[in-house]
Amino acid sequence: MQAPGSALARIMSGMAESAHVPSRSAAGPWRVSPWIHRVDGRLSHPLTNRELLSGQPGYDELLRLAESGGRLVALDETQRGWLNDGWLEAVSADRSHDFRLRYVSLETCSNCTQGCYFCPVGSAPRPTAFMPTALFESIVGQLAAHRDTIEAVSLSNYNEPTADRRFVDQVALIHAHRLPPAVLSNASGFTPDKVDAVIGLGGLFYLGINISTTDRERYKTDRGKDHLPRVLEHLEYMKDKRVAETMALVVLGHNDDARRRETEELSRRFAGSNFVVRPFDIMDRAGWLDIGIGPQQPHRRLRGCDNLGSRPFEHLHITAAGRVVFCCEDYDEVHTVGDLTTQRVDEVLGGDAIAELRRWTYGVEDAPDGFICRNCLFALAD
Numbered sequence: 001m002q003a004p005g006s007a008l009a010r011i012m013s014g015m016a017e018s019a020h021v022p023s024r025s026a027a028g029p030w031r032v033s034p035w036i037h038r039v040d041g042r043l044s045h046p047l048t049n050r051e052l053l054s055g056q057p058g059y060d061e062l063l064r065l066a067e068s069g070g071r072l073v074a075l076d077e078t079q080r081g082w083l084n085d086g087w088l089e090a091v092s093a094d095r096s097h098d099f100r101l102r103y104v105s106l107e108t109c110s111n112c113t114q115g116c117y118f119c120p121v122g123s124a125p126r127p128t129a130f131m132p133t134a135l136f137e138s139i140v141g142q143l144a145a146h147r148d149t150i151e152a153v154s155l156s157n158y159n160e161p162t163a164d165r166r167f168v169d170q171v172a173l174i175h176a177h178r179l180p181p182a183v184l185s186n187a188s189g190f191t192p193d194k195v196d197a198v199i200g201l202g203g204l205f206y207l208g209i210n211i212s213t214t215d216r217e218r219y220k221t222d223r224g225k226d227h228l229p230r231v232l233e234h235l236e237y238m239k240d241k242r243v244a245e246t247m248a249l250v251v252l253g254h255n256d257d258a259r260r261r262e263t264e265e266l267s268r269r270f271a272g273s274n275f276v277v278r279p280f281d282i283m284d285r286a287g288w289l290d291i292g293i294g295p296q297q298p299h300r301r302l303r304g305c306d307n308l309g310s311r312p313f314e315h316l317h318i319t320a321a322g323r324v325v326f327c328c329e330d331y332d333e334v335h336t337v338g339d340l341t342t343q344r345v346d347e348v349l350g351g352d353a354i355a356e357l358r359r360w361t362y363g364v365e366d367a368p369d370g371f372i373c374r375n376c377l378f379a380l381a382d
Helices: 059-068 077-085 133-146 167-176 192-201 216-223 228-238 257-269 345-349 352-361
Strands: 030-032 037-039 042-045 050-053 088-090 103-106 152-154 181-185 204-211 244-253 275-281 302-305 315-318 323-325 336-339 379-381
Touching: 030 059, 037 059, 037 379, 042 059, 050 059, 077 088, 103 133, 133 167, 133 345, 152 204, 167 181, 167 192, 192 228, 204 228, 216 228, 244 257, 257 275, 302 352, 315 345, 336 345, 336 352, 345 352
Parallel strands: 103 152, 103 315, 152 181, 181 204, 204 244, 244 275
Antiparallel strands: 030 088, 037 042, 042 050, 302 379, 315 323, 323 336
8 A cells, every 4th residue: 555645745946857758849930838736836847856936936927827728939038037937838849758756666565464354455356476576676777877866665555565585675776776775564564573674784774664543443443454463563663763864654544433543543652753644645646445535536637746746747657567657546557658677667657658648637738538637636737
């Protein structure tokens, strides 16, 4: 089960760092870039790592131009600055093959030790698969070329990373390539020896432990396993150790009194420790689940993705078989965009398959009715 994106997020602004972003053409006419996010008084561009906040110079003017869909045939001094900063681009430009890699989900195994009702694994567990070590080493080596922009390499998506006996060695390899390792876990297999070994390697950038309740019977019902005593034992062992820069207990549940009680109980139990306790709403996984929050009806006009940045431009999701899926919500791998057993990371991220889905996500081209983003909570849409 994936932890909330806000736990990993860093506030970034200023000049773009190294990324696969070709030079922009200065030939007009020009438009506001269709890849810009307009969310809660903030304009942000996933390919330039720039943001503009409400109240800052130029925000209102740029927002009005974006909302009108207008074109510019001549630029004044301010607009030339917008062009240089990437807020404007030529109408003829196509940046759907560009990317700026920030977050990687790299599953090394498909196994999960639990079967939670709020996760697809609970009702449709996947066949067991372990990524060959040579493939893992190759992928991490390729990711190192993007270390200037990567903020986390997570060994998790729908799996339990500590279920892989190579877990500590995998963290070590990520460290060796000077990349920031992250782990999302249910803690059932995060034993004291693994805790000590990870700390000995330099720790993690982020550790998120998902836990829905401290009631043993409810835990068994929620997750299909009687793991709570073991989980709490592991949490007690690691709570005062610096296992990661950020250590979060993610309280999964509905926005109700039960979740509030569990959050308060965990906050009391781990007060003064290195853990921060964060409630997180169960979501419907872009319509895969019949429970959890999601859009009331399919989105009509898509205009982006704002789930810990832009999934299409800033994320890479790799399965244990080496396949690259467009989004972590795509449990059935409907939108598979590459295969790292035969392709390179940059080849997939700059390829035609993912470029088309980016254009669909941002409304540059009209997406089919069944496209995953139309039913996703995190889609930006009109």
